[in-house]
Amino acid sequence: MTDTDDAQAQHLAEKCAEIMLRDDQCSMAHGMALVEVSPGYAKVRMPVREDMLNGHGSCHGGMMFSLADTAFAVACNTRNQKCVAQHCDVSFVSPVVAGDVLEAVATERWRQGRSGIYDVTVVNRSGDTVAEFRGRSRTVAGMHIET
């Protein structure tokens, strides 16, 4: 790829992420914010609110999953081809409490044809891993931006 190609791919990734998140009422309602995006990559941040705690007083697994899933969705949609999640798994390795701020970093492990595999690590404010997520995506019809 030339520098121009790189710059175009980066521009496209930013536009796709902007459109994805602008329309994503769920991520917005949960206070998620995009920190960084590039082709096949996304970093998303979410402060852990009181209404995200479970019966044990720690962050509900579903909230950690939601954050990771959003980072995954942004990362796999950075090439202007609409993509959806097929199958995801997550290991919860450390509890998280209210007031902490989580960051999910999604990277592209493999991509071919209509399929992709993305790894997402969720870390707390101290940089400690709290969850490891892996998502498998599949393209569907449609683009984010008419080109």
Added chain:
Amino acid sequence: MTDTDDAQAQHLAEKCAEIMLRDDQCSMAHGMALVEVSPGYAKVRMPVREDMLNGHGSCHGGMMFSLADTAFAVACNTRNQKCVAQHCDVSFVSPVVAGDVLEAVATERWRQGRSGIYDVTVVNRSGDTVAEFRGRSRTVAGMHIET
């Protein structure tokens, strides 16, 4: 087990679920309601709200996961021993839109010592499966009710 044992186990399951959900701010904030509970089993319902939609206009995977995870949490905590999720996976098999109502049914597949495996099927209002979830639990110190 005698009938009395069964009745006691059922009573304990109901009490544990009540305590779990009463303190679960996240599940409450997401409009989840317990439909049914018994030892190793839970059914939880959640209407899909506008603020649960993703950028594709369908229910965010994280919301379906959260519902399944709550049913799993209730089911694995029905025996008064505190349990947490270690590892979960989910296959999203059909998209869900706003206005639909989801139900997650968690059943106990296997349990031994400190570990358990639970299957959760999420269905829509028509009874069609929209997600298949499996969770692996591990007991931690503490009980829900002093006995």
Added chain:
Amino acid sequence: MTDTDDAQAQHLAEKCAEIMLRDDQCSMAHGMALVEVSPGYAKVRMPVREDMLNGHGSCHGGMMFSLADTAFAVACNTRNQKCVAQHCDVSFVSPVVAGDVLEAVATERWRQGRSGIYDVTVVNRSGDTVAEFRGRSRTVAGMHIET
């Protein structure tokens, strides 16, 4: 379904399994034998040989997975439509030693269009669960028997 439909579906399942396993050099080389088959269901047996043990002296996880994967493959191919595995996961819940005999029972959890989800439980000679496997299949072009 009528009784005749049932009988035909059962006959087809048996024929597909026979063809699948006849050509499956790997399953044969590992001493696997079909115990039972019906539409969407398969039970496969495998004695644990010395050459299936790992460095800890217990049955290699890959051998337990192979047995479960074969039961899964038979079960998802019982309707004469060729199917392959896309994604599988397995929890190893108890160690197994040489001389034991394992049985894997595969059941169909969900199937729609080209996709299917199958649960496989692996038990030892005493009937105790040693592994819980879940496989996701996808149809490919071709049939086992010309109809």
Added chain:
Amino acid sequence: MTDTDDAQAQHLAEKCAEIMLRDDQCSMAHGMALVEVSPGYAKVRMPVREDMLNGHGSCHGGMMFSLADTAFAVACNTRNQKCVAQHCDVSFVSPVVAGDVLEAVATERWRQGRSGIYDVTVVNRSGDTVAEFRGRSRTVAGMHIET
């Protein structure tokens, strides 16, 4: 870590791998060979034999899993603490035929206390990814080498 620490950790990793594989009858019977090892890392090679093919004429998923699982086992046992697999998953992304040679590369993603997460990529002779595996380990009592 000093250079001396690094050299000792490397020496320990090599010794642990040697002991693990020397006693691993299954990996030996399947023609697996260690290519490279270092703390938390292992590369293992396996030629795909005729007796590793399934009913579709491609490499049995169980054989790809077994190779990945062996690389994972070596990698998580490199620190002289005995480790076993708890839960593994694998995505099969491309079929493999007889005569090809597979290599599995296991890297440590996360490790803390008794738990670890390892990623294993399986590639064919052309370097194309054929499977992506993730394993979660747990330490058990015992060491490989008395120190």
